[in-house]
Amino acid sequence: MSGCECKGGFFTLRDCDGAPAGACSECGRTACTRHLSPASGFTQCLDCHARAEQQPREGQNATGEEALDDEWTYGARHRFYTAGYAPLYTGSRHSHYYDGYDTRSFDDEGVPEAETDEGGAGFGDS
Amino acid sequence: MFEALKARRSLSPKQRRLLETKQLAGEYEPGALVALLKPIAEYDRLSDKARTPMGCTTGALFVLAFVLLIVSANVSVYLLPLPLAALGAGIALLVTVLKMKKLDLSNNFRQVAMPLFAVLREDMEPGATMNVRLDLSPPTAKEKKTGTGKPYVVPGYRKVVDTTYVDPWFGGGARLADGSVLQWTVTDDVVASERTKRTARGKIKTKTKHRKLTTIAVDVALPKKEYAVAAMPADEGEKVKVKDGEKRTSLHVEKRVKTKSLDPIDPGAVFDAIAEGYRRARPAGAEGSAS
Numbered sequence: 171m172s173g174c175e176c177k178g179g180f181f182t183l184r185d186c187d188g189a190p191a192g193a194c195s196e197c198g199r200t201a202c203t204r205h206l207s208p209a210s211g212f213t214q215c216l217d218c219h220a221r222a223e224q225q226p227r228e229g230q231n232a233t234g235e236e237a238l239d240d241e242w243t244y245g246a247r248h249r250f251y252t253a254g255y256a257p258l259y260t261g262s263r264h265s266h267y268y269d270g271y272d273t274r275s276f277d278d279e280g281v282p283e284a285e286t287d288e289g290g291a292g293f294g295d296s
Numbered sequence: 297m298f299e300a301l302k303a304r305r306s307l308s309p310k311q312r313r314l315l316e317t318k319q320l321a322g323e324y325e326p327g328a329l330v331a332l333l334k335p336i337a338e339y340d341r342l343s344d345k346a347r348t349p350m351g352c353t354t355g356a357l358f359v360l361a362f363v364l365l366i367v368s369a370n371v372s373v374y375l376l377p378l379p380l381a382a383l384g385a386g387i388a389l390l391v392t393v394l395k396m397k398k399l400d401l402s403n404n405f406r407q408v409a410m411p412l413f414a415v416l417r418e419d420m421e422p423g424a425t426m427n428v429r430l431d432l433s434p435p436t437a438k439e440k441k442t443g444t445g446k447p448y449v450v451p452g453y454r455k456v457v458d459t460t461y462v463d464p465w466f467g468g469g470a471r472l473a474d475g476s477v478l479q480w481t482v483t484d485d486v487v488a489s490e491r492t493k494r495t496a497r498g499k500i501k502t503k504t505k506h507r508k509l510t511t512i513a514v515d516v517a518l519p520k521k522e523y524a525v526a527a528m529p530a531d532e533g534e535k536v537k538v539k540d541g542e543k544r545t546s547l548h549v550e551k552r553v554k555t556k557s558l559d560p561i562d563p564g565a566v567f568d569a570i571a572e573g574y575r576r577a578r579p580a581g582a583e584g585s586a587s
Contacts, residue, residue, distance in 0.1 A: 178418060178473075179418055179419050179473065179474075180415045180416075180418045180419045180567075181419055181472075181570055181571060181574045182419065182472070182473075182474045182574065184473060184474065238330055238334070238410055238411065238413075238414040239414075240418075242414060243414050243415060243417070243418050246411070246414075246415065247415075247418070250564070250567060250571075253564075255571050255575070256575075257574075258474075258574060258577055260474050260522070274578075
């Protein structure tokens with residue numbers, strides 16, 4: 171993989187064009203500087219950090235309001251997807267990382283059939 | 297208190313103007329908008345947190361000034377500077393609290409608008425701008441009043457007067473990275489019910505209760521080149537209308553949220569309304585398409 175393997179977007183997911191700056195210690199995906207989590211010391215991608223962070227984090231202020239940075243957005247995205255929203259993926263570089271969210275995809279080419287049945291819902295399923 | 301005052305001093309002239317007028321309208325890049333509004337939101341949070349203890353301290357200072365005045369009158373006139381100092385401090389604090397109250401913004405700003413901007417920042421191309429209109433004055437401001445009903449009686453109360461307000465506080469539009477065009481409005485319809493009753497001790501007491509109906513209207517125009525739209529029933533409390541255009545399929549989603557206070561709605565309700573449009577989207581040419 172030559173570029174950042176993380177996906178941007180909230181209501182729809184799309185490929186990131188950022189140049190890789192490191193690899194996530196959790197999922198092993200390469201990520202650009204924007205998609206590496208500052209709160210994890212740039213060792214995890216924003217997605218993995220959001221999945222790991224279930225408790226209010228340090229950036230959250232006393233009233234429970236958040237810092238509204240990228241980490242907040244990816245945390246909110248994770249919560250929104252796990253609450254039942256199946257995002258549409260509009261890119262062309264598939265990643266099984268997002269299969270758990272029942273991601274709906276425009277292009278299922280390149281995804282082995284057996285794997286599609288297991289995790290990624292695709293359009294037929296959603 | 298000092299944190300709030302420090303936060304206000306650190307605001308730029310543009311941010312101060314916004315805080316005073318409580319109005320924002322124009323084209324903004326979402327990242328830049330969040331950066332512009334974040335210090336204002338932080339000031340507003342600190343101000344909200346500080347005002348109650350400041351009000352209590354003001355009251356305590358006035359009481360202290362009165363007590364010290366009696367003490368100095370009975371003991372020695374040389375003690376007179378003490379009540380005067382307490383009175384001066386109380387007046388200064390009162391002026392500060394009133395000024396902070398005047399600059400108070402609707403909590404809709406921090407708890408609904410800001411999260412939406414942060415989310416849209418993720419769904420827009422870098423550098424793309426969105427149109428925003430924000431009215432952060434209180435929902436029960438005079439100019440938002442639409443009428444006052446005739447007094448009526450309900451069990452337990454001798455007089456109830458309902459005043460209605462319409463607060464179309466939030467609206468905007470943006471072109472998203474997938475080519476869709478999103479528009480939204482959030483309107484609060486508020487009923488302030490002023491209820492008067494006689495207590496067991498014979499005192500007349502009046503309290504105000506609020507009911508709020510928030511209407512979230514979202515239009516998502518999906519490019520036909522990319523998306524087809526599938527027919528689906530709307531969720532409870534939502535209305536969905538699909539309009540077929542030449543180049544786009546427009547989905548109008550209306551969601552209503554009722555609350556028994558003036559507290560902001562969950563920003564997730566706005567996200568859900570937008571998502572309701574995307575739930576019906578399918579890749580153009582996929583099976584199950586309605587258009």
